[in-house]
Amino acid sequence: MFSLLEIVLLACSALFLLLRVLPYFLSYRRLFGGAAALMLISAIYPRQGNGIGDFLFGSAVSGLRLPRELFGVLWWILGAWLFKTLLDLVLSRTFFPDNDEPHARRLFADLASGLIYILAFVGILGVVFKEPVSAFLATSGVVAIVLGLALQSTLGDVFSGLAINIERPFGAGDWITLSGQASGEVMQVNWRATRLRTVTHELVVIPNSVASKAIVSNHSRPKGPHRCVLHLKVDIAVAPTRVIKTLIVAATGSTYISAGTLPSAYAREILDSLVSYELVFAIDHFALSVEAISSMLGRIADTFRDNSIHIGPPPMDIRLVQGGNPNVATNGRPVSSSASQEGIQKIPQVDAHSLS
8 A cells, every 4th residue: 555655754754743742852843743744745645656645635536535736735835844944943053053143043044935935836836736837937037137126225235134144244242333334232133234232322223235345343353351542642751661650550450450451551652742652451341441441541640640740741831921022031031922911820731632
């Protein structure tokens, strides 16, 4: 009654049903159930030498005459669903093992699902209903060309999203900065756009085609502490060793410094009467950079004030002379300005951009 092929298919169906009821495979019950149903339909579908199939689908004289087309459609749809489920499982176990980027996995799974179901639809037309597939493919090609021209920008975003998820320069949870665009934490990379959440908790939507062409700085990779850099200028009259020591003392006591790291300071260059310095310190995460830099600036200002170190150019004396010749030197130095009354003022010249 059954050939060897039908016996193997029925045995596989029984095996999948057994695996479905085992507690160890509880999370795969739907997968095993679908596989068992697919094997069962394949076993009973009428073919040469399959007596049970001939009886059920009416090839025999006294058969039940079940609708063969219905079972054929069911076989193709069930097979497409089973293949899609397996692909989704493979993606979650290989390319996205930690499930930390569900949106990226969903992007590939949706694209593969669409392709799988299109192939299943073509198979139903050609195999089950015996319709000519060539005419359908020709019509689909024309429709695809029209849609491609109409949705050119959208398709560009779609393929850019695929390229981003293949190369993976950034992913969900990373803090990135796009040159000339925006900076924030990546919330999602979907079909059309990349969504960022800024430090002010605003949602920024960037088309994938724009994100793929931009220069991206990923502040979350490589893993580990994030380094912050501060620049300031101090009068050349102050010894650089003293300034560097004061900077390290100011930074060492900060609670934002990452454990196991030490701050460092350097003299970078001489600018006329000033020396440019650089302070480098590490924090645990880029998201803390705004608070850490603000706290560090306050500590530096307080420590420099306690050690009588002035940030920026030193104060200049400007003498205001009432009457007389303003070009007459006071203490041997010419006076370059005048006012309505005599007096002396000290005006500090501070570089507003000395701290960054």
